[in-house]
Amino acid sequence: MSETAREGRITITDAAIRLGQRGAAFDVIEDVSLTIPGRQFVCLLGPSGCGKSTLLGALAGHLALSRGRVAVDGKPVDGPHPERGIVFQQHTLFPWKSVVDNVAFGLKMKGIATAERLAQARDYLALVGLDAFADRYPAELSGGMQQRVEIARVLINQPRVLLMDEPFGALDAQTRQTMQELLLDVWARLPTTVLFVTHDIDEALFLADRVLVMSPRPGRILDDFPVPFDRPRHRDLVVDPSFARLKHHCLDLLRPRRKTHPLPRLTPLGLPPQTASGIPA
Structure with a gap:
């Protein structure tokens, strides 16, 4: 293509x-x-x-x-x-997988050999500044770091x-x-x-x-x-x-x-005018 x-x-x-x-x-x-x-x-x-x-x-x-x-x-x-990769507000990382295995998951589904997919995953983690955390688990990361991993996991598929x-x-x-x-x-x-x-x-x-x-x-x-x-x-x-x-x-x-409504007419005393029945007009 x-x-x-x-x-x-x-x-x-x-x-x-x-x-x-x-x-x-x-x-x-x-x-x-x-x-x-x-x-x-x-x-x-x-x-x-x-x-x-x-x-x-x-x-x-x-x-x-x-x-x-x-x-x-x-x-x-x-x-x-x-x-067409998508990143949500809350991360969707697998908690039982390490950070590098989470990022490499898409390549695993494509049948890419282990060494190659892990090498690529580490490259994408470096891109988002998390290469030092490759062997950690999602629960060990802050919210911002988890979102970095999420972005790397989507980008590795080259969307x-x-x-x-x-x-x-x-x-x-x-x-x-x-x-x-x-x-x-x-x-x-x-x-x-x-x-x-x-x-x-x-x-x-x-x-x-x-x-x-x-x-x-x-x-x-x-x-x-x-x-x-x-x-x-x-x-x-x-x-x-x-x-x-x-x-x-x-x-x-x-x-x-917002819909606007006309203000009621006021008498000199500041009260709405009344009809003959005594009901405010």
């Missing part, structure tokens, strides 16, 4: 997903269409319950569309595949597309910042497309080439805009005036739209 064919281009056309049975069924996403060029880092931003994770699940091949089409490099997504479902959402603020910087460093070295789900505006603007903002359920794309900051990104970016302007734009899009 040519390099162009393997670029990780995502195409979603008129996608809709409806969940539940009969009278309890509800629309989660509706009329979503977008194209993500290969090797782009895109953040999907939106309020809780808007369908971000559901859309990611459809791209991973875990959920079927009710209508529309999802494809990677022109091939329809019809089920899970290692070339065209890396799907990330709020992977740093359970981490403390300092660890989260460290993991964001690590992810950008790793992504700069590997040719993969990233679709990263978050409800954190600062995280989306710090990480992404492009941000997609979703509406409340049923989720639709409210806005799709490029993030114009140079790479590599540094933490002082978050105090840049341009960053603040984009953040305010996102806040305006995500702010709940």
Whole structure:
């Protein structure tokens, strides 16, 4: 397969997903269409319950569309595949396996010889800064370290597309910042497309080439805009005036739209006027 064919281009056309049975069924996403060029880092931003994770699940091949089409490099997504790796908020590591065996697991399923798969696993652990912990077990690691192992385990399969479902959402603020910087460093070295789900505006603007903002359920794309900051990104970016302007734009899009009601007319005493029956007008 040519390099162009393997670029990780995502195409979603008129996608809709409806969940539940009969009278309890509800629309989660509706009329979503977008194209993500290969090797782009895109953040999907939106309020809780808007369908971000559901859309990611459809791209991973875990959920079927009710209508529309999802494809990677022109091939329809019809089920899970290692070339579409997914990282969740909570790690899915095997607690009885060492760190290096967890990372090597995907290669084991492909029939790669033990020495080769362990050597590759150690290389990917070095990429995420955990080569010294290869022989430890997941319970011996911090939350941030467990997520590093999770990322290495997905990347060893060399996915065209890396799907990330709020992977740093359970981490403390300092660890989260460290993991964001690590992810950008790793992504700069590997040719993969990233679709990263978050409800954190600062995280989306710090990480992404492009941000997609979703509406409340049923989720639709409210806005799709490029993030114009140079790479590599540094933490002082978050105090840049341009960053603040984009953040305010996102806040305006995500702010709940409330119905307004006219204020009651007041008498000079500050009381609502009354009708002849004595009932406030």
